[in-house]
Amino acid sequence: MKTYFIQTFGCSMNQADSEKIHMLFLQSWLKRVQKWQDADLVIFNTCSVRQKWEDRVFWMIQEIHKHNVKNSQNIICGLTWCMVRKTWLAQKYLPQETKREAAKKIEYIDSENAIFNNDDRLFPRSNNKLDFTVRIEEIKYITHILSHITGNKIGNDDKFDDYLKSRQLRENPASAQVIIQSGCDNYCSFCIVPYTRWAEISRKCEEIVQECREAAQNWAKEITLIWQNVNSYGKQFVDKKMWNKEKSSWNNYEWQSPFRKLLNDIDLIEWIDRIRFTSSNPHDMTQDILDAHIDLRHTCNYLHFALQSGSDAMLKKMNRKHSYSDFLEKVRYLRKKDPLFSISTDIIVWFSWETEEMFQETVRAFQECEFDFCFTARYSVRKDTLAAKIYPDDIPDEVKAQRWHTLNDQLLENITKRNTLMLGRKEDVLIAWVKDDYFFWRTRNFKEVFFERNTKNKIWDIVAVEITDLDRYVLHGKTV
Ligand code: SF4
Numbered sequence: 001m002k003t004y005f006i007q008t009f010g011c012s013m014n015q016a017d018s019e020k021i022h023m024l025f026l027q028s029w030l031k032r033v034q035k036w037q038d039a040d041l042v043i044f045n046t047c048s049v050r051q052k053w054e055d056r057v058f059w060m061i062q063e064i065h066k067h068n069v070k071n072s073q074n075i076i077c078g079l080t081w082c083m084v085r086k087t088w089l090a091q092k093y094l095p096q097e098t099k100r101e102a103a104k105k106i107e108y109i110d111s112e113n114a115i116f117n118n119d120d121r122l123f124p125r126s127n128n129k130l131d132f133t134v135r136i137e138e139i140k141y142i143t144h145i146l147s148h149i150t151g152n153k154i155g156n157d158d159k160f161d162d163y164l165k166s167r168q169l170r171e172n173p174a175s176a177q178v179i180i181q182s183g184c185d186n187y188c189s190f191c192i193v194p195y196t197r198w199a200e201i202s203r204k205c206e207e208i209v210q211e212c213r214e215a216a217q218n219w220a221k222e223i224t225l226i227w228q229n230v231n232s233y234g235k236q237f238v239d240k241k242m243w244n245k246e247k248s249s250w251n252n253y254e255w256q257s258p259f260r261k262l263l264n265d266i267d268l269i270e271w272i273d274r275i276r277f278t279s280s281n282p283h284d285m286t287q288d289i290l291d292a293h294i295d296l297r298h299t300c301n302y303l304h305f306a307l308q309s310g311s312d313a314m315l316k317k318m319n320r321k322h323s324y325s326d327f328l329e330k331v332r333y334l335r336k337k338d339p340l341f342s343i344s345t346d347i348i349v350w351f352s353w354e355t356e357e358m359f360q361e362t363v364r365a366f367q368e369c370e371f372d373f374c375f376t377a378r379y380s381v382r383k384d385t386l387a388a389k390i391y392p393d394d395i396p397d398e399v400k401a402q403r404w405h406t407l408n409d410q411l412l413e414n415i416t417k418r419n420t421l422m423l424g425r426k427e428d429v430l431i432a433w434v435k436d437d438y439f440f441w442r443t444r445n446f447k448e449v450f451f452e453r454n455t456k457n458k459i460w461d462i463v464a465v466e467i468t469d470l471d472r473y474v475l476h477g478k479t480v
Pocket residue numbers: 184185186187188191192193194228229281
């Protein structure tokens with residue numbers, strides 16, 4: 001086995017996890033290729049938020065199988081992240097005498113006491129064309145699995161024994177994403193993450209700061225701290241009673257959360273220009289974290305703040321722990337401090353039993369909060385979640401389509417209004433990407449700006465750009 005290809009689906013967490021796998025494979029002397037047809041190994045880093053992405057994975061596995069048959073190749077297929085509950089190996093790699101149906105837990109793979117488990121539904125769903133599955137937290141097993149499948153020693157397992165400590169090969173060195181937690185304890189009723197990533201664990205503060213320092217030494221100008229609920233960072237380090245007491249009132253002037261302390265420490269690193277974080281949940285958002293956007297030198301005037309619905313009744317069904325009025329109060333607090341403060345959000349439309357009245361409450365939330373961007377997910381049932389067990393997916397397709405359009409029309413109206421405020425302004429834009437004849441990346445308030453490529457500037461530069469034009473979701477400008 002010499003070459004590999006990773007197909008990543010989903011959010012920035014998945015992107016960062018793929019970077020970990022890239023680093024692991026680089027250290028194992030595997031070479032990355034740009035087309036799956038050229039690879040000996042294909043890894044699907046999956047997302048379960050949408051059914052169509054799951055279907056796409058199984059379609060691709062069948063395509064790879066057809067390609068293998070036609071070209072007498074043997075491309076190995078592995079699957080990780082959201083769709084995976086356990087680390088398993090396909091039956092065909094197990095000893096003949098193993099009386100199991102499709103797969104075996106990898107734990108103690110070489111041991112005589114190997115754990116025998118029931119087969120994972122992912123193997124039959126792929127018509128048994130899948131070779132292995134691996135929970136991303138068990139990243140240390142990947143090279144172990146590959147060694148077992150190929151019969152050759154691949155990599156050095158000792159180096160990769162901890163998910164949170166394993167390094168990323170950064171795709172975009174100007175803008176580094178640093179993982180600060182794993183797992184999630186929130187159990188929103190529609191979400192599969194707590195079942196796939198298990199309990200929330202926070203990395204040690206010193207480890208995170210050190211990783212940020214190293215990223216800065218490697219020229220990163222922007223650091224984004226990422227996980228599912230970054231503002232609950234460090235709750236394991238604080239007495240539970242104290243945590244609940246301090247969180248009972250969001251605008252407690254005395255309280256300094258572990259996440260704020262982490263931000264303070266990262267802010268001391270020279271060379272970093274921008275600190276961002278995503279994703280934040282309203283129920284864990286306290287004033288010290290909101291104030292960090294304004295008070296610290298390097299934090300930016302942008303927040304991704306997951307609302308999910310503007311209806312309190314719907315939020316309750318979703319097992320979210322905030323109300324719309326709590327959310328709005330925090331949005332207003334930020335915009336009062338800085339009218340150009342950008343806020344993006346996540347919304348699930350047509351969750352079970354969403355009445356027209358509930359939906360209209362979300363539309364009203366869009367109008368009141370004037371979001372700068374929104375990731376709108378169409379609800380689809382995720383097996384094993386609480387919602388799949390107790391709520392039917394009962395909204396007719398034509399109603400879904402109509403609500404989708406209404407919300408997107410409203411979003412475009414908001415974006416146009418908010419982006420118009422940027423016209424004529426001179427903004428510092430970090431160049432992180434080049435596309436054809438354009439440089440592009442973000443202003444401090446996370447607006448995407450394209451401007452003409454030139455020979456004077458390069459990736460990593462922060463340049464003054466005058467915003468001249470808007471084109472739906474993005475801005476255009478010229479250097480000044
Ligand atoms: S906070 Fe809710 S939506 Fe986000 S990962 Fe956790 S359970 Fe899922």
